[in-house]
Amino acid sequence: MSAPAQSSGLTARDGAGLQAVPDGIDVPQHPLVVPTAGAVPEPLGPLLAPDAMREIAEASGLRQMGVRPPLREYIRSVWARRAFIRELGSAKAYARNQGSYLGQAWAVLNPLLNAIVYVIIFGLLVHTTRGTANGIAFIVVGTFIYRFFDASVSAGGRSIKGNLSLVRSVHFPRAALPVSSVVTEAATLAPALAVMCVVAWLSGFMPGYAPVPITWRLLFLPVAIVLMWMFNTGMAFITARWVAVTPDIENVIPFVLRFVMYGSGVLFSISHFVTHPGISHVLQYQPVAVYLYLCRSTVLNEPSIPIDAPSMWIAGVVWALLFLVGGFLYFWRSEQRYGRD
Amino acid sequence: MSMPQEIDFEVDADDLSFATLNKELGTPSLVVDDLYITYKVWGGKKVGTGSAKQRRVRRALDRSREHVGAITSVEAVRGISFVARHGESIGIVGVNGSGKSTLLRAIAGLHPPTAGSVFVSGEPSLLGVNAVLMGSLTGERNIMIGGLALGLTPTQVRERFDEIVDYSGIGDAIYMPMDAYSSGMGARLRFAISSAAVPDVLMIDEALATGDAAFRNKSKERIDEIRNNAGTVFLVSHSLATVEAMCTRTLWIHQGKLVMDGPSHDVCEAYRAFVRASDKR
Numbered sequence: 047m048s049a050p051a052q053s054s055g056l057t058a059r060d061g062a063g064l065q066a067v068p069d070g071i072d073v074p075q076h077p078l079v080v081p082t083a084g085a086v087p088e089p090l091g092p093l094l095a096p097d098a099m100r101e102i103a104e105a106s107g108l109r110q111m112g113v114r115p116p117l118r119e120y121i122r123s124v125w126a127r128r129a130f131i132r133e134l135g136s137a138k139a140y141a142r143n144q145g146s147y148l149g150q151a152w153a154v155l156n157p158l159l160n161a162i163v164y165v166i167i168f169g170l171l172v173h174t175t176r177g178t179a180n181g182i183a184f185i186v187v188g189t190f191i192y193r194f195f196d197a198s199v200s201a202g203g204r205s206i207k208g209n210l211s212l213v214r215s216v217h218f219p220r221a222a223l224p225v226s227s228v229v230t231e232a233a234t235l236a237p238a239l240a241v242m243c244v245v246a247w248l249s250g251f252m253p254g255y256a257p258v259p260i261t262w263r264l265l266f267l268p269v270a271i272v273l274m275w276m277f278n279t280g281m282a283f284i285t286a287r288w289v290a291v292t293p294d295i296e297n298v299i300p301f302v303l304r305f306v307m308y309g310s311g312v313l314f315s316i317s318h319f320v321t322h323p324g325i326s327h328v329l330q331y332q333p334v335a336v337y338l339y340l341c342r343s344t345v346l347n348e349p350s351i352p353i354d355a356p357s358m359w360i361a362g363v364v365w366a367l368l369f370l371v372g373g374f375l376y377f378w379r380s381e382q383r384y385g386r387d
Numbered sequence: 388m389s390m391p392q393e394i395d396f397e398v399d400a401d402d403l404s405f406a407t408l409n410k411e412l413g414t415p416s417l418v419v420d421d422l423y424i425t426y427k428v429w430g431g432k433k434v435g436t437g438s439a440k441q442r443r444v445r446r447a448l449d450r451s452r453e454h455v456g457a458i459t460s461v462e463a464v465r466g467i468s469f470v471a472r473h474g475e476s477i478g479i480v481g482v483n484g485s486g487k488s489t490l491l492r493a494i495a496g497l498h499p500p501t502a503g504s505v506f507v508s509g510e511p512s513l514l515g516v517n518a519v520l521m522g523s524l525t526g527e528r529n530i531m532i533g534g535l536a537l538g539l540t541p542t543q544v545r546e547r548f549d550e551i552v553d554y555s556g557i558g559d560a561i562y563m564p565m566d567a568y569s570s571g572m573g574a575r576l577r578f579a580i581s582s583a584a585v586p587d588v589l590m591i592d593e594a595l596a597t598g599d600a601a602f603r604n605k606s607k608e609r610i611d612e613i614r615n616n617a618g619t620v621f622l623v624s625h626s627l628a629t630v631e632a633m634c635t636r637t638l639w640i641h642q643g644k645l646v647m648d649g650p651s652h653d654v655c656e657a658y659r660a661f662v663r664a665s666d667k668r
Contacts (some may be wrong), residue, residue, distance in 0.1 A: 109507060110504055
């Protein structure tokens with residue numbers, strides 16, 4: 047085993063103690079102790095007192111790692127990664143439909159099959175939609191929109207753990223991950239929304255179901271979706287932190303989501319089934335039910351779901367801002383802990 | 388302690404016959420002060436082979452504890468201090484499980500310290516063996532995602548795209564999903580991506596082990612380029628010849644502690660003697 051015997055460019059060949067560099071910072075060094083052949087040398091202890099080390103680091107303009115960055119700087123660095131968030135989110139949505147012969151066609155086929163199942167079971171076999179004029183459209187819109195929430199929360203929970211290879215190889219603000227996981231869901235939602243509107247419209251031609259005409263109200267669907275997107279991102283921040291800190295929570299999330307589904311009137315009309323005024327109010331104004339209401343009011347033609355309900359739109363805006371800001375702060379407060387084993 | 392088995396099988400020193408860069412060192416680029424890192428390992432408990440005399444109830448209780456809440460904490464790094472400077476390339480040697488990779492991850496900000504502190508210049512970039520970006524996506528999209536994650540803008544990534552592909556030398560495979568790559572091809576592409584941003588501090592964790600001789604020569608050039616731009620390069624490798632050829636200074640880490648720090652030649656000699664001695668034992 048031959049080795050190139052040169053000690054090369056290291057100017058500090060003999061350097062025990064301090065050594066001056068051009069900028070006048072004294073760089074501490076461990077002394078070179080050559081052990082007896084085959085032995086492990088004694089461990090080398092601290093170089094200087096912690097304060098002195100910090101002083102050297104600050105004089106050289108270094109930044110401390112593994113500590114939570116200040117909020118303002120954190121927001122700026124997340125914003126600087128917006129292209130990364132978009133790219134990662136859309137790439138994941140694309141990769142989801144890879145590995146099948148039909149490929150990206152599944153982006154449309156998947157929600158279509160989903161809609162057919164609900165139409166057959168709830169529209170034709172079981173009538174859970176008393177109090178609505180067109181039960182099929184009611185359920186189709188409900189399930190599609192609820193799926194956006196459901197998928198965002200689950201994906202948010204997995205966003206740190208599922209991207210561990212990325213987290214371990216590159217240092218970037220971790221908040222980019224929950225945000226991009228919701229972007230993935232939104233990218234999946236876009237073709238589903240088109241299917242949803244078409245199926246709702248077609249259901250109007252079935253005997254016994256009120257027509258669902260296409261109106262100006264549909265223009266407000268994107269507004270409702272954007273509000274819900276903000277809310278979902280906030281929820282994804284919260285679940286991302288929970289699961290990253292306590293992995294066990296990932297097992298509980300599906301049960302909570304199922305509970306929320308029944309408490310949000312996805313398959314039935316809350317105002318029609320829940321008679322107790324207090325409970326009915328709580329259920330109607332909880333965030334998921336609010337977004338379901340807003341989306342339904344833009345697509346459906348239900349007299350019981352008018353679009354000009356200011357209280358619902360206000361609730362939608364308030365929940366969106368509250369969860370987005372609160373969730374972000376909650377996530378940021380644990381930034382230094384993500385990516386541990 | 389497990390038997391260290393480290394043989395130089397990767398590189399002949401002749402393959403790396405270029406002169407090591409000779410340059411003045413700059414100001415500190417990295418300060419590591421009395422660093423301790425402890426991490427949790429899930430599901431790591433001894434399966435009770437305890438004595439048969441124990442009572443059945445007691446044994447059942449112990450048994451259940453192995454499966455619920457089985458968490459062990461591991462002290463991977465125990466009090467390491469050193470200062471690295473601009474323009475330095477530093478090798479890290481040590482037996483398996485001595486804490487080399489954990490140390491690098493802490494420097495990269497991927498693992499928060501339990502005690503002590505790490506100060507670093509710019510955005511450090513870590514290149515590890517298992518740093519697959521997104522296996523199901525093509526090399527092309529991985530370049531975009533990797534570049535953006537490193538903080539480049541989309542235009543910058545597009546500008547450097549051809550250079551990255553050229554540098555990785557994997558040709559049309561760039562349009563295939565990374566899952567289909569051989570480990571060497573993956574390493575090439577990752578190295579090309581990680582070094583595209585010209586980081587201030589680049590850490591290479593055994594990632595060169597899977598590359599062929601031509602790729603190692605290219606890596607060596609890129610490392611020298613980073614050092615020329617006043618960057619600092621860390622290299623973890625089990626090949627002492629690689630460390631000696633590429634690094635001016637070497638740290639020897641043993642059981643989470645820094646035991647030797649000095650010119651590569653001296654440290655590698657001492658380490659080699661240690662490995663030989665423990666092989667005989």
